[in-house]
Amino acid sequence: MRLIATLLAALAALAAPAAAQDFPNRPIRVLHGFAAGGNADIVARIMAEEMRKTLGQSLIVEPRPGAGGNIASQATARSDADGYTIVLLTTAHAISPALVKSLNFDPVADFQFLSMVTDFPFFIVVNEASRFRTIQDLVAEAKAKPGTVTAGTAGVGTGHHMGLELMSSALDVKFVHVPYRGDSGAITGVLGNSVDFIIAPGAAVLSSIEGGKLRALAVTGPQRWPATPAVPTLSESVSPGLQMMAWIGFAAPKDTPRPVVDRLNTAIRQAVDTPDVRARLASLGGYPSTSTPEEMTRRVAEQITLWKDVAAKAGMQAQ
Structure with missing residues (x-):
């Protein structure tokens, strides 16, 4: 039996390269x-x-x-x-x-x-009429008034939510997480002033930023986003080395x-x-x-x- 098993294994090993050479054929x-x-x-x-x-x-x-x-x-x-x-x-x-x-x-x-x-970097975004003009403003209030600044995301356990928790830990602040069902819900929330800011990918918010409805306070990547060169990274503005x-x-x-x-x-x-x-x-x-x-x-x-x-x-x- 052991000899048969060895032979079968050897045949399988020979067949794999042949199949791979023909890949893909469907x-x-x-x-x-x-x-x-x-x-x-x-x-x-x-x-x-x-x-x-x-x-x-x-x-x-x-x-x-x-x-x-x-x-x-x-x-x-x-x-x-x-x-x-x-x-x-x-x-x-x-x-x-x-x-x-x-x-x-x-x-x-x-x-x-x-x-x-x-x-994909995320954007930290507020309503254009928000009292927060810079990411430093937002972080300062969150530190001065713990548990009062609200943050919307696309839902519990999403990359947006985990990024918020990473940012909270790095900045030593506690934001109030408000989960929505997807980015569209979060955007509606911040436009309606139901939350102070949201974390969302560029695909969801760039058009609203360009249209003047939303204002980006920061981008979470290693460098500024080409289409929004005035928006700083988290690393250069509030927490050196922080990326999401x-x-x-x-x-x-x-x-x-x-x-x-x-x-x-x-x-x-x-x-x-x-x-x-x-x-x-x-x-x-x-x-x-x-x-x-x-x-x-x-x-x-x-x-x-x-x-x-x-x-x-x-x-x-x-x-």
């Missing part, structure tokens, strides 16, 4: 865990359209919304490791281990990460053959490097940025550690 499913028409869905379709040109096969985007993206992640983790099912992941993938007590998958070990695609970045990237099931991983990584990199894709990602408020599989693996692991620490300091219990 359409590829691209799962993601969010609603159709949202940021993740838009990015998935932008990338699928461009990657098709390199891979020579269609990439079919399949939204699997629910559980903060975990339904799509679980489906991917349980798929065949042949490269024909990949998943578009967001920051939520790294946040889930801090907030979900028992995931049905290991967020690192059950995946073969492929490449990052883009990073969301991200999007691709992964496959663990044990996906390395030649297939490399082929997909190349297709992702070539897609992101095209001027059209870069412009479209930038229009969504993102910084296009690819990586090696190993770099993405390290980043996801580091992010999981970060958000677990943030949740612990904020007293957030995994449910």
